[in-house]
Amino acid sequence: MISPEMRLQIAEIVTQYHFEQTELLAVLSAVQKKWRFISADMIAVIAEEMDLPVVHVEGTASFYHFFSTQHAGKYTVYINQSATAEMAGLKEIIYAFESELGITIGDNSSDNQIGLRTTSCIGMADQEPAILINGTVFTSITPSRVSELVAGMKSNSLVRDLVRIPLEAQKCYPTLHTEVRNNIRLKGPVFFCDYIPGIALKKAMELGSLDVIEWIKKSGLRGRGGAGFPTGQKWASCLASESDQRFVICNGDEGEPGTFKDRVLLTELPEMIFEGMTLAGYSVEAKEGILYLRAEYSYLREHLEVLLESMRSRHLLGRRILGTRFSFDIRIKEGAGAYICGEESALIESAEGKRGQPRNRPPFPVTSGYLRRPTVVNNPETLGCALRIILNGPEWFRSLGTPASAGVKLLSIAGDCRMPGIYEIEWGKTIREILDLCGADRTLAVQIGGPSGTCISEKEFDRRICYSDLSTGGAFTVFSRDRDLLSIVHNYMKFFRDESCGFCVPCRAGNVLLVKALEKIMSGNGTLTDLDKIQELGIMVKKTSRCGLGQTSPHPLLSTLNSFSEIYRDIVRKDVDYLSQFNLESAVEDS
Amino acid sequence: MSTEMGRKWIVATTSLAGCFGCHMSLLDIDEKIFELVKIVEFNKSPFDDTKEFSMECDIGLVEGGCCNSDNVRVLRLFRKHCKILISVGQCAITGGLPAMRNGIPVKELFQESYCNNLTLANSLIPNDEELPLLLDRIYPCHEVVQVDGFLPGCPPRADLLWEALNLLIAGKSLGKISMKNVKYD
Numbered sequence: 001m002i003s004p005e006m007r008l009q010i011a012e013i014v015t016q017y018h019f020e021q022t023e024l025l026a027v028l029s030a031v032q033k034k035w036r037f038i039s040a041d042m043i044a045v046i047a048e049e050m051d052l053p054v055v056h057v058e059g060t061a062s063f064y065h066f067f068s069t070q071h072a073g074k075y076t077v078y079i080n081q082s083a084t085a086e087m088a089g090l091k092e093i094i095y096a097f098e099s100e101l102g103i104t105i106g107d108n109s110s111d112n113q114i115g116l117r118t119t120s121c122i123g124m125a126d127q128e129p130a131i132l133i134n135g136t137v138f139t140s141i142t143p144s145r146v147s148e149l150v151a152g153m154k155s156n157s158l159v160r161d162l163v164r165i166p167l168e169a170q171k172c173y174p175t176l177h178t179e180v181r182n183n184i185r186l187k188g189p190v191f192f193c194d195y196i197p198g199i200a201l202k203k204a205m206e207l208g209s210l211d212v213i214e215w216i217k218k219s220g221l222r223g224r225g226g227a228g229f230p231t232g233q234k235w236a237s238c239l240a241s242e243s244d245q246r247f248v249i250c251n252g253d254e255g256e257p258g259t260f261k262d263r264v265l266l267t268e269l270p271e272m273i274f275e276g277m278t279l280a281g282y283s284v285e286a287k288e289g290i291l292y293l294r295a296e297y298s299y300l301r302e303h304l305e306v307l308l309e310s311m312r313s314r315h316l317l318g319r320r321i322l323g324t325r326f327s328f329d330i331r332i333k334e335g336a337g338a339y340i341c342g343e344e345s346a347l348i349e350s351a352e353g354k355r356g357q358p359r360n361r362p363p364f365p366v367t368s369g370y371l372r373r374p375t376v377v378n379n380p381e382t383l384g385c386a387l388r389i390i391l392n393g394p395e396w397f398r399s400l401g402t403p404a405s406a407g408v409k410l411l412s413i414a415g416d417c418r419m420p421g422i423y424e425i426e427w428g429k430t431i432r433e434i435l436d437l438c439g440a441d442r443t444l445a446v447q448i449g450g451p452s453g454t455c456i457s458e459k460e461f462d463r464r465i466c467y468s469d470l471s472t473g474g475a476f477t478v479f480s481r482d483r484d485l486l487s488i489v490h491n492y493m494k495f496f497r498d499e500s501c502g503f504c505v506p507c508r509a510g511n512v513l514l515v516k517a518l519e520k521i522m523s524g525n526g527t528l529t530d531l532d533k534i535q536e537l538g539i540m541v542k543k544t545s546r547c548g549l550g551q552t553s554p555h556p557l558l559s560t561l562n563s564f565s566e567i568y569r570d571i572v573r574k575d576v577d578y579l580s581q582f583n584l585e586s587a588v589e590d591s
Numbered sequence: 592m593s594t595e596m597g598r599k600w601i602v603a604t605t606s607l608a609g610c611f612g613c614h615m616s617l618l619d620i621d622e623k624i625f626e627l628v629k630i631v632e633f634n635k636s637p638f639d640d641t642k643e644f645s646m647e648c649d650i651g652l653v654e655g656g657c658c659n660s661d662n663v664r665v666l667r668l669f670r671k672h673c674k675i676l677i678s679v680g681q682c683a684i685t686g687g688l689p690a691m692r693n694g695i696p697v698k699e700l701f702q703e704s705y706c707n708n709l710t711l712a713n714s715l716i717p718n719d720e721e722l723p724l725l726l727d728r729i730y731p732c733h734e735v736v737q738v739d740g741f742l743p744g745c746p747p748r749a750d751l752l753w754e755a756l757n758l759l760i761a762g763k764s765l766g767k768i769s770m771k772n773v774k775y776d
């Protein structure tokens with residue numbers, strides 16, 4: 001049973017969030033942070049205090065990876081198991097943690113001091129292996145660093161004091177206390193060049209909202225979050241939807257394994273992104289903006305809040321912006337560990353304090369989004385491009401890239417190359433050119449756009465990064481000839497299996513079956529028929545799933561079955577048509 | 592209707608870890624049953640109570656998945672003696688309702704059924720050599736032997752079974768099954 005004191009403390013947390021039902025995630029995060037778990041009793045108290053049905057609170061609490069019903073340890077270590085982490089020595093790191101602590105992944109040390117868990121990609125593909133300890137990121141981990149961290153945790157150090165900040169970073173960001181590096185390798189004319197806050201917004205207000213939207217349309221700007229929807233059209237539809245209230249949401253969920261450019265934008269150029277949001281708000285007549293920040297990036301929170309406050313004091317945000325009648329403010333909402341919350345309708349559900357399950361579409365967010373009001377959801381990079389378009393004009397933007405893919409793209413390059421990091425390139429570059437830029441040789445394959453994208457082989461290295469050929473949200477992961485491609489595919493398929501929101505059967509069950517089928521192939525017990533079956537099942541999952549996650553989840557398998565069919569053909573048995581993995585002796589062992 | 596080979600098609604049927612619902616569904620074809628006996632002859636089937644295979648069969652219809660060693664034995668016999676083997680119904684295809692026990696250790700299952708059960712006079716875990724051994728979980732048929740086709744449903748409706756038999760006898764693929772018979776909402 002719950003103590004009166006704990007009840008009081010929970011009530012206090014709820015009060016801090018003004019009993020707002022949309023703040024349920026923040027309340028749950030605060031409870032998890034304080035007590036290290038959220039029990040059924042605590043859920044009942046939260047429900048009572050917030051005047052919500054218990055099942056609603058339970059549903060939300062059970063959906064997110066970073067909430068747990070069991071004690072997660074005073075220090076919770078989340079080891080990210082992305083493919084790039086595996087390539088950088090994840091196994092050794094897990095082994096180091098397990099042997100230092102004498103426990104296995106999923107367990108706590110006997111005194112509940114330290115809990116060991118795994119999690120999906122945390123957006124640090126260029127500095128793996130990376131882990132989170134109580135929300136703080138540690139990068140480029142080595143086994144000896146593991147010993148240090150464990151010693152620190154055992155002696156009750158503040159997590160903050162365990163961080164080792166690179167010297168150059170200390171000077172740049174007084175509000176940031178992190179060892180994450182930005183690795184900006186190639187600067188370009190849109191993002192990594194001169195930016196003076198306020199000028200674009202002033203210009204936009206002189207143009208008027210209709211002309212701003214016209215400029216964005218003329219520029220040919222398309223969404224940079226992956227789907228590539230024309231931005232001007234999105235804003236115009238939102239403005240055209242009748243409503244008393246509209247919202248602008250910046251999608252800072254960045255969950256696609258291998259991408260990290262939004263993290264760098266939010267570190268280096270957050271003001272540009274916030275001004276871009278304000279500009280969007282001005283165009284669609286919204287008064288409120290929300291930055292949905294993935295929990296993995298919560299170390300940026302203070303850095304961003306301080307900046308928002310400074311922007312308010314400079315009249316770039318808040319009431320009567322730049323002395324006009326336009327008011328707009330931005331607040332930050334944090335996720336709690338769920339890739340699906342990058343999907344815009346799931347993100348909106350999550351921002352409303354619910355399970356991050358996608359909605360049926362239509363209606364689209366531009367007509368019925370946050371709180372069922374017209375809402376623009378954009379990727380940070382899209383908002384930054386929009387701002388630069390207002391500064392330099394749509395023709396200028398169009399002159400970059402190719403006729404059908406205007407402007408620049410930020411690539412998050414990682415994997416087997418000498419210079420992993422962020423590259424601002426014009427659309428239309430070939431894969432070969434990019435591999436040269438980042439110092440990759442002996443390349444076997446490149447994964448474009450993360451697991452939900454395409455895996456291509458050397459034969460296709462003359463293809464181009466653009467919407468009509470290889471479209472991408474920005475992840476560009478390089479695998480050298482020494483890599484075992486199937487284990488990478490396996491990693492990606494497990495990612496989708498684990499991140500499916502579970503709403504529809506093809507995605508929930510299909511991805512489990514696809515992982516099993518792949519494991520059968522990898523064990524050497526697969527047949528050619530099994531390969532055909534994978535193809536069939538993969539296509540079925542794609543065709544019958546409800547949202548973008550399920551519709552792309554079989555891609556790692558389908559795309560390598562296409563580009564690297566010989567790898568599969570080499571390890572399957574060709575002498576038989578069917579091979580059972582069933583073993584009667586072991587199946588009846590316990591009987 | 593006559594068969595391609597000018598003789599009746601030989602059909603074997605069995606229920607493994609199933610409830611005989613799929614068999615009942617086949618009987619549910621009503622008057623078409625007269626049609627049925629004109630074109631097929633049953634061998635090794637509860638329909639005519641033949642316990643063993645006495646000849647090679649054209650089609651084997653299997654209801655239920657494998658929950659014990661005898662299910663595995665029978666299923667393997669079916670594979671051996673049937674040219675075309677079909678998983679019929681949810682239990683054969685996915686394990687179905689019996690698969691609710693998957694994930695629970697066999698020892699706990701015995702304990703719960705034969706020791707903790709309140710209606711038992713004395714607790715005793717059956718241990719006769721004659722009894723088949725329980726498998727660690729329910730296996731769908733295609734994980735144990737190669738299966739050539741699947742007829743979904745719980746049970747598959749009579750029209751589906753009837754259509755599928757007719758397609759097979761006409762030498763056609765089950766992919767041709769009409770939507771109305773496999774559409775469930």
Ligand SMILES: Cc1cc2nc3c(=O)[nH]c(=O)nc-3n(C[C@H](O)[C@H](O)[C@H](O)COP(=O)(O)O)c2cc1C
Nearest residue numbers: 223224225251253254255342343344378379382548
């Ligand atoms: C499973 C899934 C995950 C997604 N993750 C992200 C993400 O992390 N960031 C993002 O900007 N868009 C993501 N998207 C795309 C969004 O739904 C949406 O299209 C995008 O945020 C719109 O912004 P844009 O037009 O500026 O690209 C995701 C989509 C799906 C289906």
Ligand code: SF4
Nearest residue numbers: 501503504507547550
């Ligand atoms: S496709 Fe997957 S992630 Fe999308 S709604 Fe269905 S179960 Fe959820």
